[in-house]
Amino acid sequence: MTNPTTLTMIRPDDWHLHLRDGEGLKAVVKDTARQFSRAIVMPNLAQPVTTVSMALAYRDRILQALQMDGKSVVEFTPLMTLYLTDNTTAQDVRDAVNCEHVYAFKLYPAGATTxxxxxxxxxxxRCAPALEAMEKLGMPLLVHGEVTDPDVDVFDREAVFIDRVMLKLRxxxxxxxxxxxxxxxKNGVDYVREAPGPIAGTLTPQHLLYNRNAIFQGGLxxxxxxxxxxxxxxHRQALLDAATSDSPRFFLGTDSAPHAQHLKEASCGCAGCYSALHALELYATAFEQAGRLDRLEAFASLRGPAFYGLPVNTTKVTxxxxxxxxxxxxxxxxxxxxPLAAGTTLNWTFSEG
Incomplete structure (x- = not known):
């Protein structure tokens, strides 16, 4: 694809998203709904979403945040998840499977992130009975793939997680x-590409576009x-190669994670990049840099639904x-x-199809 002036594709989905709650939720959810048709919503609220009833209540708050004068501003479907804990039971899994709005459980190693x-x-x-039920009933497990041992270098936590957890899990x-x-x-990409069984990996815009120098460029x-x-x-190059490849195992998940400015710019700042506002512009920039704009639609719009067994969206965006x-x-x-990359200029602008 040589320097197109427009790029029209099937409306994509975001398979990894943080929406927060309360006033924060109301402020950010429309950014996601403007670009994406559906999103897998993370359950790590201040009070984790651990039961079906909690997930349904959170879903209602998300849909309410999209309303104006009692009507939905846009068509958007939140796909809910439950927070896996040491106390999650096989019955919790069965309850989730029987709920049409819950699509996965999320594994956070204790202390790994927000x-x-x-x-x-x-x-x-303690989690084995729940995992057995998930395997039997086809409920996906979404993994934050890092160990949290203080003796493991922060840049090695993903690679060590593969050796200690993923191999045994499989x-x-x-x-x-x-x-x-x-x-x-690259370790993670190689593992997902070659591992047996039903497995996939999501890729964020920040990890496709930037390496660790960005954290220290011109100061912290x-x-x-x-x-x-x-x-x-x-590693960034390996991720970009995976995203733009033909492999059906890699698809879009922004991991967009909003934090108030003063909580990021603090002595112990929060982890997370906010990209929901301009996610597709960022992904298009990464794919164009790789010379593979022709692969963006498959990555953003086709592979995720295939993995989750959901229909492809019917509307388009440009x-x-x-x-x-x-x-x-x-x-x-x-x-x-x-927002991520605040003040910088990108070469693409989102519009409706």
């Missing part, structure tokens, strides 16, 4: 559907700090080759937040 203190500490012990539950979320390393840059953290250039300057700030309830 609001992960309730995460799993005994995956192959051996014990070979037919469990697994999504290795927000891959950041907190708005490029996320977990898993950005890695070396060799990206136009025109300058788009990322805002310096956007409203976030009573606060503001800084």
């Amino acid at each position: 609001n992960s203190d309730s995460g799993v500490t005994d995956l192959f012990g 051996q014990q539950f070979p037919e469990l559907k697994v999504v290795f979320e927000h891959l950041t390393t 840059q907190p708005h490029w700090f996320c977990l898993p953290v950005l890695k070396r250039e060799v 990206l136009t080759r025109s300058s788009y300057t990322v805002p310096q700030t956007v409203p976030f309830g009573d606060d503001s937040l800084i």
Whole structure:
């Protein structure tokens, strides 16, 4: 594809998204709904979403946040997930399978990222009955793939997780559907590409576009700090190769994670990059840099539904080759937040199909 002026494709979905709650939810959900038809919504609220009833209540709050004068502003479907804990039971899994609005369980190793203190500490012990039920009933497990041992270098946490957790998980539950979320390393890409059984990996715009130098360019840059953290250039290239390949195992998941500006720019700043505002512009930039704009639709719109067994969307969106300057700030309830790559100019602008 040689320098097209427009790029029209099937409306995509976001297979990894943080929406928060309350006023923060109201501030950000429309950004996602403007570009995406559906999104897998993460359950790591301040009070984790651990039951079907909690997921349904959260879904109602998301849909309410999209309304104006009692009517939905846009058509958007939140796909709910439950937070896997040491106390999750096989019955919890059966309840989730029987709910049409719950699509997966999320594994957070305890302490791995934002609001992960309730995460799993005994995956192959206390969680085994739940994993067995998930495997039997076809319920996907979404994995934050990092170990949290303080003696493991933060840049090696994903690779060590593969050796310590993923290999054993696949051996014990070979037919469990697994999504290795927000891959950041060549190790992760190679594992997902070659692993047996039903497995996929999501890729974020920040990990496709930037390496770890971005965190320190011109001083400490907190708005490029996320977990898993950005890695070396060799890993970024491996991720980009995977995203633009023919493999059906890699698809879009922004991991867009809003935090108020003052919580990012703090002595102990929060991890997370906000990209929902301009996600498709960022992905188009990455794919164009790789010379593979022709692969963007498959990555963004086709592979995710295939893995989750959902229909492909029927509407379309268009990206136009025109300058788009990322805002310096956007409203976030009573606060503001800084979007990823704030102040920079991209070559693509989103519009409806």
